[in-house]
Amino acid sequence: xxxxxxxxxxxxxxxxxxxxxxxxxxxxxxxxxxxxxxxxxxxxxxxxxxxxxxxxxxxxxxxxxxxxxxxxxxxxxxxxxxxxxxxxxxxxxxxxxxxxxxxxxxxxxxxxxxxxxxxxxxxxxxxxxxxxxxxxxxxxxxxxxxxxxxxxxxxxxxxxxxxxx
Numbered sequence: 001x002x003x004x005x006x007x008x009x010x011x012x013x014x015x016x017x018x019x020x021x022x023x024x025x026x027x028x029x030x031x032x033x034x035x036x037x038x039x040x041x042x043x044x045x046x047x048x049x050x051x052x053x054x055x056x057x058x059x060x061x062x063x064x065x066x067x068x069x070x071x072x073x074x075x076x077x078x079x080x081x082x083x084x085x086x087x088x089x090x091x092x093x094x095x096x097x098x099x100x101x102x103x104x105x106x107x108x109x110x111x112x113x114x115x116x117x118x119x120x121x122x123x124x125x126x127x128x129x130x131x132x133x134x135x136x137x138x139x140x141x142x143x144x145x146x147x148x149x150x151x152x153x154x155x156x157x158x159x160x161x162x163x164x165x
Contacts, residue, residue: 004044011037024070032063049125 014034021027035058042051132140 004041007037007040007044011041025067028063028067028070031066032059035059035063046124049128052125 011034014030014037017030018027018034021030035054039051039055039059042048042054
């Protein structure tokens with residue numbers, strides 16, 4: 001069995017654990033593990049830049065922020081409102097519709113035809129840098145000036161005024 005299938009199986013298992021775990025902190029930890037398996041997929045698919053961005057941004061920043069917020073909220077069963085049966089029925093119907101959609105899309109997949117990539121440089125940071133600083137240099141620089149102006153404006157708006165006169 002290839003590494004891709006093992007990592008795909010782990011991705012599915014961790015994603016299911018995110019959904020079915022009762023403890024929200026454990027759910028976030030399983031989501032971090034799911035994102036880690038996505039990072040491994042990106043590395044297998046030769047997309048190193050996406051792998052690094054996924055690792056740093058999603059696993060390092062967003063999921064840790066989710067975990068921090070959940071721990072600050074101090075969730076317990078006493079404060080959680082009771083779910084109505086109507087809400088459970090609507091959730092079951094929505095899940096069934098999702099399952100039917102997934103089964104329908106799996107039927108249209110053709111696994112017999114596999115394609116190989118001729119260009120092995122796809123997804124490398126070097127190629128991204130070449131395109132970014134040649135074809136998209138002006139929009140890149142304009143967006144950096146826009147972000148700089150937004151940052152200066154945020155600092156000026158947050159600055160306290162000293163009225164000593």
